[in-house]
Amino acid sequence: MIELSANWKKLQAKIKAESASKPAAPKRKADDSVPDQAKEGPKKRRKQQQDRGRKPAQLSRDSSKGDQPKAKPSMGNTQSSKIDAVPPKHGISPSLAVWAADNDISPESIAEAYGLGLQANSLLSTDNPGRPNEGLAPEVQVGKYIAIDCEMVGVGDGGYEDELARVSVVDFHGKQVYDSYVKPRRRVVDWRTHVSGVAPKHMANARTFDEVQAQISELLKGRIVVGHDVKHDLRVLELDHPGKMIRDTAKFSGFRKYGNGPKPALRVLARELLGVEIQAGKHSSLEDARVAMLLFRKHKPAFDVEHANRYPDEAKSKPKKGNKGKKTKKKR
Numbered sequence: 001m002i003e004l005s006a007n008w009k010k011l012q013a014k015i016k017a018e019s020a021s022k023p024a025a026p027k028r029k030a031d032d033s034v035p036d037q038a039k040e041g042p043k044k045r046r047k048q049q050q051d052r053g054r055k056p057a058q059l060s061r062d063s064s065k066g067d068q069p070k071a072k073p074s075m076g077n078t079q080s081s082k083i084d085a086v087p088p089k090h091g092i093s094p095s096l097a098v099w100a101a102d103n104d105i106s107p108e109s110i111a112e113a114y115g116l117g118l119q120a121n122s123l124l125s126t127d128n129p130g131r132p133n134e135g136l137a138p139e140v141q142v143g144k145y146i147a148i149d150c151e152m153v154g155v156g157d158g159g160y161e162d163e164l165a166r167v168s169v170v171d172f173h174g175k176q177v178y179d180s181y182v183k184p185r186r187r188v189v190d191w192r193t194h195v196s197g198v199a200p201k202h203m204a205n206a207r208t209f210d211e212v213q214a215q216i217s218e219l220l221k222g223r224i225v226v227g228h229d230v231k232h233d234l235r236v237l238e239l240d241h242p243g244k245m246i247r248d249t250a251k252f253s254g255f256r257k258y259g260n261g262p263k264p265a266l267r268v269l270a271r272e273l274l275g276v277e278i279q280a281g282k283h284s285s286l287e288d289a290r291v292a293m294l295l296f297r298k299h300k301p302a303f304d305v306e307h308a309n310r311y312p313d314e315a316k317s318k319p320k321k322g323n324k325g326k327k328t329k330k331k332r
Contacts, residue, residue: 130168130286133181133205136215145172145247146219147226147293149285150233151196159190164236165198167212168285169219174293178219179286181206197282213237226296228266228288244311247303249295254302269295 131137147170152162163186169178181198183206193199220241227233229250234241249255250263258264258272267279270291278287296303308314 130179130284131176132179132286133202134176134179135207136178137176140171140175140177142177142219142223143172145224145226145293145296146170146177147289147296148216148230148233149227149289149292150236151198151283151285152236153184153188153192153196153198154190155184155186155188157189159188159192162232162236163188164209164212165196165206166202166285167216167233167237168289169216170286170289170293172293172297174290176286178215180212180215182209182212183207185209193282195283197284213239226293228269228292229263244307244314247296247307249292252299252303253306254299255295266291273298 149168150164151166153159153165155161155163163184164182165184166181167178168176171177181202183203188200191199216237217239220239224245224247225241226247226249228248230241230246230248249266249269255264255269255273258268266288267277270276270278273295274291276291278284278291
């Protein structure tokens, strides 16, 4: 008995030592008897079943997204590819641009057809600020249409004669193509700063008249010029341009009802037709050029009809599209 009790004591000591080395099992709660899947509910069980069949890379990507709201699934067949019926709002799609080039259609015509750049007077947006005195914009690609506007100062007896002091040019989309202050060749009697916005301080980095004239002349070549009282701008630039290549918002018959005199003011047209206020204080030739282009673009079909009636010979001389390279078959 003494030997048995001694062995028993050794066994008890060994059991105590082993139990002390292991962490105590946590106490079970009352609901521990419920299976985990039953507590998680059917939604979580479905997700776990889906995760089992997915790759680890997919699971890691999904886990990094966190609890972000899920986008609503689109209706219809999920395997169908998306086709854009029209070009994106902010420009011409690459495929459409290639098609237009192959068919000899200008980007301006595409933009006109889809109304690109006309939403909410975007040509006049503050997101499209001017860059005064930049000269010719770098890497600019000018299309068929440009709009021009000039600011003048007073020279001669009493300062009543006009002298070029600033000129701005924008493209069909209202993007700045050219802007420069111009050094007057004659002594300035009246800077007209309250109207022109030009002051003596702007002459420090202004370009010479000859330099500006040459650059503007290159921009005009072969292009349709849009503006308000364009001949007045061409006169101070001492340049000529064919009348059939000019679209003047001051002479367009559709705008006459907005003028009290022979021609409506640009600020009146901007207010009545575009709902924007311009020329409240100092003028900006860049802003005025953009307004003229926007007026032209919004009423381009009417401009085109009036132009065709004014120059019928030009319309007749234009070759019809689709007949290029076609040979007429001789009758036998």
